[in-house]
Every structure is written in structure tokens, then in C-alpha cells.
Amino acid sequence: MVVIGGALVVGATVAVLGACVLLVLLVVAVRARRQLRQRRDEMLLSPLRPPLITVAAGEDDDGTAVHTLRRAAGDSRTVLDRNIVGLLTKIRGVPAEQLVGVLEKHGAVHAAARELTSRSTVRRARAAQVLGLARAGDTVPLLVRALDDEAVEVRNSAAYALGLIGDAAAAGPVLSAIGHPERGLPAATAAETLQSMGVGISEVLRAGLHDAHPRTRMVAAHLSGERSFTRGLPDLRHLLDHDADVTVRETCAAAIGRLGRAEDVEVLARHTGQDEPLSLRRACTTALGELGDPAAVPALAGLLVDPDPRLAELAATALLGLGPRGREALVAHEDGPAVRSARLMASLQRASA
Amino acid sequence: MSWEGFVSGLRSAVVWVMDAASVPVLVYFVLINTSLLVLVVLAYLEFRAQERRRATALSWQGAGLAPGVSLLVPAYNEEAGIVTAVKSFLTLRYPRHEVVVIDDGSTDQTFARLEEAFDLVPLPRELPQEIPVRARVLGVFVPRDGRTRLLVVRKENSGKTEALNLGVNAANEPLVAMLDGDSILEPDGLLHVTRPFADDPTRMVATGGAIRPVNGSRVVSGRIVRVDMPQTWLPRIQLVEYLRAFLLGRTGWSRLGGLILISGAFGLFRRDVVVEVGGLEPGTIGEDFELVMRIHKRLRDEGRDYRIEFVPEPVSWTEVPVTAKVLRNQRRRWHRGLWETLWAYRSMLFRPRYGRIGWLALPYYWLFELAAPLLELFGIVIVPLALLLGVVNVSFAVLFLVLAYGYAVLVTLSAMVVDEWAFHKHDRWRAISQTIVASVLENIGYRQATAWWRLEGWWASLRGRRHVWGVMTRTGFDEDPA
Numbered sequence: 007m008v009v010i011g012g013a014l015v016v017g018a019t020v021a022v023l024g025a026c027v028l029l030v031l032l033v034v035a036v037r038a039r040r041q042l043r044q045r046r047d048e049m050l051l052s053p054l055r056p057p058l059i060t061v062a063a064g065e066d067d068d069g070t071a072v073h074t075l076r077r078a079a080g081d082s083r084t085v086l087d088r089n090i091v092g093l094l095t096k097i098r099g100v101p102a103e104q105l106v107g108v109l110e111k112h113g114a115v116h117a118a119a120r121e122l123t124s125r126s127t128v129r130r131a132r133a134a135q136v137l138g139l140a141r142a143g144d145t146v147p148l149l150v151r152a153l154d155d156e157a158v159e160v161r162n163s164a165a166y167a168l169g170l171i172g173d174a175a176a177a178g179p180v181l182s183a184i185g186h187p188e189r190g191l192p193a194a195t196a197a198e199t200l201q202s203m204g205v206g207i208s209e210v211l212r213a214g215l216h217d218a219h220p221r222t223r224m225v226a227a228h229l230s231g232e233r234s235f236t237r238g239l240p241d242l243r244h245l246l247d248h249d250a251d252v253t254v255r256e257t258c259a260a261a262i263g264r265l266g267r268a269e270d271v272e273v274l275a276r277h278t279g280q281d282e283p284l285s286l287r288r289a290c291t292t293a294l295g296e297l298g299d300p301a302a303v304p305a306l307a308g309l310l311v312d313p314d315p316r317l318a319e320l321a322a323t324a325l326l327g328l329g330p331r332g333r334e335a336l337v338a339h340e341d342g343p344a345v346r347s348a349r350l351m352a353s354l355q356r357a358s359a
Numbered sequence: 360m361s362w363e364g365f366v367s368g369l370r371s372a373v374v375w376v377m378d379a380a381s382v383p384v385l386v387y388f389v390l391i392n393t394s395l396l397v398l399v400v401l402a403y404l405e406f407r408a409q410e411r412r413r414a415t416a417l418s419w420q421g422a423g424l425a426p427g428v429s430l431l432v433p434a435y436n437e438e439a440g441i442v443t444a445v446k447s448f449l450t451l452r453y454p455r456h457e458v459v460v461i462d463d464g465s466t467d468q469t470f471a472r473l474e475e476a477f478d479l480v481p482l483p484r485e486l487p488q489e490i491p492v493r494a495r496v497l498g499v500f501v502p503r504d505g506r507t508r509l510l511v512v513r514k515e516n517s518g519k520t521e522a523l524n525l526g527v528n529a530a531n532e533p534l535v536a537m538l539d540g541d542s543i544l545e546p547d548g549l550l551h552v553t554r555p556f557a558d559d560p561t562r563m564v565a566t567g568g569a570i571r572p573v574n575g576s577r578v579v580s581g582r583i584v585r586v587d588m589p590q591t592w593l594p595r596i597q598l599v600e601y602l603r604a605f606l607l608g609r610t611g612w613s614r615l616g617g618l619i620l621i622s623g624a625f626g627l628f629r630r631d632v633v634v635e636v637g638g639l640e641p642g643t644i645g646e647d648f649e650l651v652m653r654i655h656k657r658l659r660d661e662g663r664d665y666r667i668e669f670v671p672e673p674v675s676w677t678e679v680p681v682t683a684k685v686l687r688n689q690r691r692r693w694h695r696g697l698w699e700t701l702w703a704y705r706s707m708l709f710r711p712r713y714g715r716i717g718w719l720a721l722p723y724y725w726l727f728e729l730a731a732p733l734l735e736l737f738g739i740v741i742v743p744l745a746l747l748l749g750v751v752n753v754s755f756a757v758l759f760l761v762l763a764y765g766y767a768v769l770v771t772l773s774a775m776v777v778d779e780w781a782f783h784k785h786d787r788w789r790a791i792s793q794t795i796v797a798s799v800l801e802n803i804g805y806r807q808a809t810a811w812w813r814l815e816g817w818w819a820s821l822r823g824r825r826h827v828w829g830v831m832t833r834t835g836f837d838e839d840p841a
Contacts, residue, residue, distance in 0.1 A: 012755060015762060022765040023761070026772055033775050037788070040783065132414070132415060157411070163417065195417075195558070197424045221562075224560055251561050253561045314487055315485035319484065347485075353505075354480070354505030357505060
């Protein structure tokens with residue numbers, strides 16, 4: 007028994023120390039590989055860098071730089087294409103079109119469409135990005151399918167690409183991908199994607215306000231406000247009144263503040279009562295100010311004596327922005343800290359404007 | 360009693376103790392190493408995930424759903440670095456953030472420096488009392504330019520916890536980031552750490568970012584311009600500890616859905632949730648740990664769907680102790696905080712309602728974080744005694760020691776591989792050799808000393824002694840390596 011125990015300890019010790027040595031070698035190898043790859047890429051790219059910069063800067067008047075880039079071959083081409091993809095995230099207009107032309111000539115766009123089904127997550131994600139940066143509109147169905155990919159990196163990249171292409175037909179799948187139980191699309195990516203699509207997404211957003219998933223409703227509400235889609239107003243009001251998620255309700259309040267009408271004063275004021283969550287009351291108070299309708303004055307004036315001093319100050323700030331009627335409502339509370347603080351902040355901001 | 364009789368009695372006692380303890384200690388040894396192995400495997404998975412994320416990263420500048428952030432900076436006698444720190448926080452890359460400095464009754468020129476640098480004017484603002492704060496507020500100030508999003512709140516001295524609670528009350532944005540006054544944030548740090556909130560805005564309630572020791576790095580105007588290794592071994596060993604804690608520990612627990620600790624040096628929380636749970640508990644030692652536990656308990660008790668996540672990208676840099684005295688005080692405090700929080704939330708253990716928190720994370724912290732120094736000290740006393748008395752085989756004992764500490768080094772090296780692959784913050788080759796040496800040196804003296812200090816903290820708590828915070832001597836950040 008003792009011999010077995012001893013042998014076990016010896017074996018385990020050798021294994022652990024051996025693993026330590028392997029890990030040290032791995033650390034060294036990882037760094038060496040990275041540095042070697044950087045040097046190699048630098049070397050391969052160096053002759054192509056001047057024409058690349060010329061094209062990116064929009065100074066290739068006679069087309070010779072583009073011609074040089076199109077002729078690149080072998081490993082140089084691979085490194086060049088990678089750099090072009092990086093540049094395409096930063097430049098627009100004719101230089102971007104010329105660089106996309108280079109990618110197309112190299113077959114990179116065609117290859118990207120194929121690589122959307124690669125086994126490698128990184129390849130699939132990069133392929134989606136290339137298709138977006140190349141504004142390959144004919145690949146929208148492929149990218150929509152990639153929204154259901156098992157890897158979040160691919161889903162993110164597909165949504166990013168769809169945003170760059172800007173085809174409103176993809177808005178529905180993007181919005182509904184947010185609430186997918188296992189393969190959800192991150193809300194931030196979805197919001198950015200939808201933001202860059204045209205006005206054709208208003209009906210999709212309206213439908214999104216009825217989605218079962220609170221994240222989807224929140225994105226739809228946020229974008230309805232950002233894009234001033236007034237057709238969603240009835241649904242926003244309904245969600246503000248009834249949604250189970252307070253974050254969704256706050257987002258609806260902000261959206262109504264941006265695009266609401268006179269009748270929304272009552273809708274927002276209803277949720278400034280003390281029986282509502284404080285964060286929602288504050289959001290509604292700010293939204294009443296955003297709405298900019300003098301009809302909000304009585305509701306806001308009533309909040310100047312609210313037990314929450316922050317809410318009172320938000321109400322005072324909102325009243326300051328509502329013209330003579332709003333300022334008049336402040337007179338009765340002139341000595342209160344909420345009004346004095348709001349006035350001072352407004353005067354400091356005016357002075358610096 | 361004769362000397363021989365004493366030795367014989369002692370030998371019998373040692374044999375009895377070793378017989379009694381051998382099975383539990385062996386089980387403990389197997390369990391702790393298995394759990395570390397699990398963390399290594401999780402680190403490997405994370406390393407692959409990081410590689411994928413890095414290779415497919417899309418630029419995100421916080422457009423759209425990025426929630427506003429209030430950076431809460433409690434300051435007590437921080438005249439040396441407060442202006443630089445605030446300037447660096449104000450210039451972080453983020454679309455909507457404000458800085459809230461809470462001057463906790465400083466007796467030096469902290470406020471005067473801020474007043475001069477930002478041309479502060481008093482604001483007659485009454486702060487909400489959503490979280491009750493006992494200390495009197497002495498004044499609220501804002502920059503005269505009306506644009507700089509800085510709010511300075513002066514209060515009577517009552518400690519960091521109350522300062523942070525007051526900061527939460529004063530904050531205007533939906534997220535609050537709790538920082539140390541000497542923290543240095545990565546320029547994109549806020550973008551990294553808020554991303555989970557933007558991705559899952561209805562469920563995410565807190566995130567923590569990875570923290571690195573800044574000692575030895577070159578810091579200019581509150582920004583790190585060159586990352587380097589600390590110049591002495593004590594902070595180098597702590598760097599190894601940080602790598603392991605953040606790249607294996609927090610990452611692993613976050614992956615398992617059992618993250619219960621977000622470091623006080625940098626944590627981001629939904630403001631309404633912090634208010635809802637009553638803010639930080641005044642008088643506690645491990646207030647950061649306690650807050651996260653309270654959030655878990657409250658939200659699980661209410662059956663709410665929520666997430667707390669760790670962001671492995673380096674977000675914040677902090678100065679670690681360079682002297683044994685300061686380190687001792689820090690470790691005593693940490694372990695005392697750990698014990699007091701674990702004890703306070705003992706009712707969550709093995710309760711189905713608390714899921715992985717109750718079944719995995721808390722038992723792990725009880726067994727392998729809280730009890731570890733006790734077992735380690737037991738070994739340190741009993742093994743040499745047994746060797747001296749000839750109770751155990753010398754070569755076997757040495758081999759076992761090499762195995763145990765070799766395993767510790769293996770775990771550290773795994774974290775190093777993850778770091779090198781995913782983040783490679785240290786460019787110099789020398790950093791690799793120094794980190795490897797530090798991971799070995801950690802086992803010679805350092806571990807034993809910190810085990811003792813941790814037990815001191817635990818013992819002080821059990822005896823009900825009042826905690827004294829002590830002073831963290833900072834060398835400060837200037838144009839030279841810290």
C-alpha cells in the first residue's frame with residue numbers, strides 16, 4: 007500500500023513538473039509565434055503599403071496604386087486583404103469602393119460567402135464581416151441564416167454585416183434574434199444594426215414592441231424613440247403602463263419624451279406618482295421636460311415638493327426649459343434647493359455655451 | 360518527566376494527530392487540486408473564447424444602448440493624486456459618464472486641489488437619501504464651466520462605505536462604478552465593462568473587471584504609457600496572485616454562473632439595484648463581497664432573472680503593497696471580510712433556491728478560501744515536527760511538498776498562458792522569466808506568511824476586536840515607474 011502510494015506521488019510529481027515545463031514552453035512559443043507572425047506580415051506588406059495608403063487616402067488619380075494592389079499574389083495577398091478589411095472599417099466613399107474592388111478581384115468576397123459555413127468560428131465570423139464591409143447585398147439571406155449560428159461571435163458579425171448592408175428586409179430576423187433562448191443576439195449589436203437601416207423598419211419595430219422577450223421590447227422601444235417612429239406611440243404608451251419589466255418601461259418613457267404629443271403629458275405624469283419605482287418616476291419627469299409641451303407645467307410643478315430631492319430638481323430643470331409658463335411655476339418654490347440648484351446649473355451651462 | 364519521555368509522548372501525539380488527520384487532509388488535498396484543475400480547464404475554455412473574441416472583435420464605441428455611468432471616487436487625504444485621477448477618469452472613452460468625488464472629510468488639501476483645478480462652485484443641491492447616510496454633507500460642488508461632468512461632495516469623515524453610499528445617492532446615471540481613488544482605468548475600460556449591460560440590459564445587474572498591479576509601470580497623467588514588471592519581488596508575487604485570481608478564479612466562476620466577488624477596486628452596478636438592496640453595509644470589512652452577496656440573496660429570494668458577470672479584459676490598475684507591514688494589514692482585512700461575509704450568509708449554503716451560489720461557490724469559498732490558511736498552517740507545524748521526530752519518511756515528505764507546490768505553480772502558469780495569449784500586456788521577455796520565478800518564490804515564505812496573516816484577521820474577528828483600517832502607503836504615480 008505504502009509502495010503504491012509512493013509510486014503515485016512520484017508519478018503525480020513528475021506529471022505536474024512536466025506539465026509546468028510544457029506550460030513555460032507554451033508561454034514562450036505563444037509569444038515567439040506572435041512576434042514572428044508580426045514581423046512576417048510587416049515584411050510581406052511593406053512593398054504594398056505605399057499603394058495601399060495612396061488608395062485609402064483617395065489620391066490614386068491614375069489608378070496605378072489600385073492596379074498594383076490587384077496584382078498582389080500568394081501570402082502577400084492574404085496579408086493585404088486582411089489589412090484592407092481593417093481599413094474598410096475606417097474609410098468611406100470612393101477609396102472604400104476601390105478597396106472592395108481589390109478584395110473582389112482577389113476572390114476574397116466570394117470566398118467569404120463560402121466560409122460562412124466553415125467549421126472554424128473565427129473564419130465564419132470574419133467572413134460575415136468581410137461580406138458586410140464589401141456591402142455584398144446578395145448575401146443577405148446567408149447572413150440572416152448566420153444570425154442563428156451557434157457562436158455568438160458569428161451572430162454578432164452577421165448582424166454587424168447586415169447593418170452595413172442596410173437592407174431593411176433583414177430587420178425582422180435581427181430583432182427576433184435578440185430573444186432567442188440559447189442563441190440570443192446581444193442587444194447592443196442588434197440596436198446598432200437596426201439603427202443603420204432605413205425607415206422601412208418602423209413596422210418591424212412596432213411588432214417588436216409586442217415581443218415576448220423584454221430585451222427585444224426594450225430595443226424596439228429605444229429605437230422607436232431614437233428614430234422618431236411615431237406609429238409606435240400607442241404601443242409605447244401601453245408598455246409604459248403595463249410592462250412587467252421596469253427597464254422596458256423606463257425606455258418607453260424616454261422614447262415618448264422624444265416623439266410624444268400633447269396627450270402624452272398625462273401618460274407620463276401618471277407614472278411620476280409615489281407608488282411607482284423611483285427610477286421610472288425620474289425617467290418620466292425627464293421625459294416630460296423632453297416633450298417640451300407647456301401642458302406639462304402643472305404636473306412638473308407638483309413635483310417640485312417631492313420628497314425625492316433629485317426628482318424635484320429634475321422637475322425644476324424641466325420647467326426651466328418650458329418657457330415663461332414653466333419659469334413662472336418656479337417662483338413659488340424659489341427658495342427651495344431643487345429650484346436654486348437647477349437654476350445655477352442652467353446658468354453655468356448657458357454661460358459656457 | 361524525562362526528556363526521552365517528553366519526546367516519546369510528543370511522538371505519540373504527532374502520530375495520533377497525523378493518523379487522525381491523514382484521511383481528511385488527503386481528501387482536502389484531492390478536492391482542492393481537483394477544483395483547481397477545473398479552474399484550469401475553464402481557463403483553457405476561456406482562453407479559446409478570448410482568442411475567438413480577439414480575432415473577431417468589432418469596434419464598439421458605446422453607441423445606442425450604452426447606459427450612462429457615474430464613476431464614484433471616494434477620497435480621503437488623496438491630495439497627491441486626486442486631480443490627476445479625476446482628469447484621467449473624465450477623459451475616458453465613453454459616450455456618457457460623470458465623475459462623483461466624495462471627499463470623506465479629508466484633513467489635507469484634497470478638496471482645495473480639486474477646487475483649484477476645476478474651478479468649483481457650490482451647488483445648493485439637496486442629495487437624495489435613498490440609501491441612509493449618517494454623516495453630514497458639508498457641500499456639493501460643480502465646475503464653473505458648466506460642461507465638465509464632475510460632482511464633488513464633501514462630507515464628515517465616516518469611512519469609505521458611507522462615502523460610496525453617498526456617491527450612489529448623488530449619482531445621476533443608471534450605472535455606478537465603484538473605484539479606489541488611486542485606480543487607473545484603461546482608456547477603453549468602461550466600454551469593456553459596460554458592454555454586458557448593453558448586450559443584456561434587462562438582466563445584467565453587476566460586472567467586475569480584471570485588476571492588475573501597476574507597480575513598476577510608467578504612468579503619465581493618470582494613463583499607463585508602458586506596462587512593466589514591479590521592481591521588487593513582493594509586488595511581483597502579488598502580480599502572480601492577481602493573474603491567477605482574475606484569469607482563473609473570477610473568469611471560472613463567471614463561466615459557471617457563480618460569481619460572488621467583485622473587487623472593490625473596480626465594480627460596476629445597476630444603481631437602482633444597489634439602492635434596492637440598501638447600498639453597502641456600513642461597518643463591514645469586505646463591503647464589496649458583502650454587497651454582491653446581498654444582491655444575489657435578494658434577487659434569488661425574489662426569483663428574479665438576473666446576471667452578474669466578470670469581464671476578463673484588464674480594466675483597472677492598482678498599486679499593491681510593497682512592504683510586508685502593509686501587505687499584512689491588507690490580508691488580515693481581506694480574510695476577516697471573507698469570514699464575516701461567509702458567516703453572515705451561511706443560510707444560503709446548500710439551499711436549492713440559491714442554485715450554484717449555494718451549492719458550488721459558497722462551499723468552495725468556505726473550504727478552499729476560508730479554511731485554506733488553517734490547513735496550510737497545520738501542515739507547516741506538523742510536518743517539520745513529524746520529520747524531526749522521525750515519524751514520516753523524509754524523501755516522501757519532500758516529494759509530497761514538491762507535488763503540492765508544483766501544482767500551485769502549474770495553476771499560475773496556466774493563468775500566464777491565458778494572459779500571454781489573450782492580452783499580452785507585458786512586452787518584454789524578461790517579464791516572462793520574472794513571473795515564472797515569482798510563481799515559484801510565492802511558495803517559499805510568502806504563502807506561509809500570508810496564511811498566518813489571514814488567520815490573524817480571522818482570529819481578530821472571532822475575538823470581536825474592532826478593525827483598524829491602517830494606512831496604505833502609496834508611492835504615487837508620477838512620471839517615473841510607480
